[in-house]
Amino acid sequence: MAFVARQTFEYQMPSTWYPGHMNKTLKRLKNLTSSNDIFVEVRDARIPLTSRNYVMEDFLNKKNRIIVYNKCDLADTFHTKAKVSKHRIQNLAQQFQNVECWFKETSTPEKSAFITPYVSKAPYFAKELLRLIRTLVDQASANGRVYVYFVGMPNTGKSSILNSLRNVALRKSKSAIVGNYPGVTKRISEIVRLFNDMDVYMLDTPGIMTPSITKPEDMLKLSLVGCVKEGIVHPVTVVDYLLFHLNRIDPSLYSKWSLPTNDVDEFLQNTAYKARKLTKGGFDENFVSNYVIQQYRIGRLGRFQLDTIDKNELLIRLHNEQNKKNAK
Numbered sequence: 001m002a003f004v005a006r007q008t009f010e011y012q013m014p015s016t017w018y019p020g021h022m023n024k025t026l027k028r029l030k031n032l033t034s035s036n037d038i039f040v041e042v043r044d045a046r047i048p049l050t051s052r053n054y055v056m057e058d059f060l061n062k063k064n065r066i067i068v069y070n071k072c073d074l075a076d077t078f079h080t081k082a083k084v085s086k087h088r089i090q091n092l093a094q095q096f097q098n099v100e101c102w103f104k105e106t107s108t109p110e111k112s113a114f115i116t117p118y119v120s121k122a123p124y125f126a127k128e129l130l131r132l133i134r135t136l137v138d139q140a141s142a143n144g145r146v147y148v149y150f151v152g153m154p155n156t157g158k159s160s161i162l163n164s165l166r167n168v169a170l171r172k173s174k175s176a177i178v179g180n181y182p183g184v185t186k187r188i189s190e191i192v193r194l195f196n197d198m199d200v201y202m203l204d205t206p207g208i209m210t211p212s213i214t215k216p217e218d219m220l221k222l223s224l225v226g227c228v229k230e231g232i233v234h235p236v237t238v239v240d241y242l243l244f245h246l247n248r249i250d251p252s253l254y255s256k257w258s259l260p261t262n263d264v265d266e267f268l269q270n271t272a273y274k275a276r277k278l279t280k281g282g283f284d285e286n287f288v289s290n291y292v293i294q295q296y297r298i299g300r301l302g303r304f305q306l307d308t309i310d311k312n313e314l315l316i317r318l319h320n321e322q323n324k325k326n327a328k
């Protein structure tokens, strides 16, 4: 019988992850009053809507803001090779035109706002972001320093982008610490010079999650891409959710490990055997799950978006956010 993928995913509502330093950072950012400040908001291209932080929207909407959709290399459905060619960049930009259109339609920024796709390891994107920052710097008041704050959810690549800009603009090595788990940056960083010929400085900030989740499924997406600390959602549940997506896209994405299946236990056991991930004690579901999640995060299980690229999706989200604000 032909394999039929699940059309819905059943799960318990997981709680959010919002440690104290996130709220502290949010308060500090909200107290920044200089009209010269520029905010580079980093979102994850695999979850362009879910990595939009509604608690930051109110103040970011009034600021000089550039929205960066980072990790495009992991979200790009058109190409599977890691190399970033000119042709591929054009495709990436096209993919994000839709998102840009939603942004323009649904928010009323008083200040300039730009949107750009990004891959932190490709200098092309750093050059484009530097151009956008220069445009905003030119609009700043003649005297006074300009501070560029890198904000966004945990692990979206804020430090990597800061480093990539410094590298391209000043030919200097990295200054912000990068890690493959969320919550690496715990406080707002020291200032880091951006241009030799201008008084422009960058500041890295800790990733901020939302204090509550507007859609239960968001917690699964955020866990899968690595915005949420490991263990908040059980790794087997995260893999089950990944399997749900892989099956709907193309079960052959995991054919090196298993025949198509909707059963996460069967999938993990097959993977443990085929990928040689059996431990001394035999099969350890947490160990194999974490291996699968890491493989997904480096693009070895396909490159695709987890959010539905549909205008209604954003409208529903905005409606839920408004309800949350009204309920306060």
Ligand SMILES: Nc1nc2c(ncn2[C@@H]2O[C@H](COP(=O)(O)OP(=O)(O)OP(=O)(O)O)[C@@H](O)[C@H]2O)c(=O)[nH]1
Pocket (backbone or CB within 6 Å): 070, 071, 072, 073, 074, 118, 119, 120, 121, 153, 154, 155, 156, 157, 158, 159, 160, 161, 177, 178, 179, 180, 181, 182, 183, 184, 185, 186, 205, 206, 207, 208, 298
């Ligand atoms: N594939 C891919 N990986 C990236 C990209 N940018 C960053 N990463 C990886 O994502 C992980 C997190 O990057 P960081 O720069 O530490 O992220 P952050 O937002 O500063 O993290 P926090 O300090 O935890 O908030 C690291 O493993 C990076 O190597 C990208 O464009 N593509």
